[in-house]
Amino acid sequence: MKLARLHLRIANMRQDSLHKLTTELAANYEVICIEDLFVSGMFKNHNLARAVSDMGFHEFRRQLTYKCKKFGNGLVVIDQWHPSSKTCSSCGEIIDVLPLGVRTWQCQGCGTTHNRDINAALNIERIGLASLSRPTVSYTGSNDCGEESSGLGFDASETSLDEAVSEQQDCVSSFV
Numbered sequence: 001m002k003l004a005r006l007h008l009r010i011a012n013m014r015q016d017s018l019h020k021l022t023t024e025l026a027a028n029y030e031v032i033c034i035e036d037l038f039v040s041g042m043f044k045n046h047n048l049a050r051a052v053s054d055m056g057f058h059e060f061r062r063q064l065t066y067k068c069k070k071f072g073n074g075l076v077v078i079d080q081w082h083p084s085s086k087t088c089s090s091c092g093e094i095i096d097v098l099p100l101g102v103r104t105w106q107c108q109g110c111g112t113t114h115n116r117d118i119n120a121a122l123n124i125e126r127i128g129l130a131s132l133s134r135p136t137v138s139y140t141g142s143n144d145c146g147e148e149s150s151g152l153g154f155d156a157s158e159t160s161l162d163e164a165v166s167e168q169q170d171c172v173s174s175f176v
């Protein structure tokens with residue numbers, strides 16, 4: 001199975017770049033795991049470019065969903081309750097607090113020093129792959145999951161992606 005582990009910032013991504021990225025991902029990887037970010041703890045700051053950020057993520061997810069289906073590959077959406085950023089991908093220890101500005105941290109359980117985003121990506125991958133064995137997972141490769149309720153009807157005033165905005169990055173750190 002070919003797997004992609006991708007960390008990306010989509011807040012400032014242009015539409016054409018977003019299409020290129022989602023096409024490349026959907027066409028080339030059998031399974032893609034993403035976190036349902038807009039309802040996660042990353043969106044607690046209401047003051048930062050929330051509309052752009054939210055639309056970026058929703059558009060990314062929307063494109064990825066239909067393109068994965070088109071190419072016959074799988075998309076696993078991890079729900080927001082998994083503490084992907086705060087869980088040590090090496091030993092499973094969960095830390096209490098990880099402020100958004102903290103880019104690297106050291107696990108007190110095993111001593112591993114983590115890049116915040118790479119660690120989160122590893123956790124998302126692990127959770128996503130584990131969930132594939134469960135029948136209830138949203139997996140566009142195997143069923144027509146019509147779960148669009150969170151896509152368009154959300155209240156943009158409730159969320160923002162301050163971390164992404166602060167990074168001012170388009171799309172970075174693709175690694176396998």
Ligand SMILES: [Zn+2]
Pocket residue numbers: 088089090091092093107108109110111112
């Ligand atoms: Zn650890």
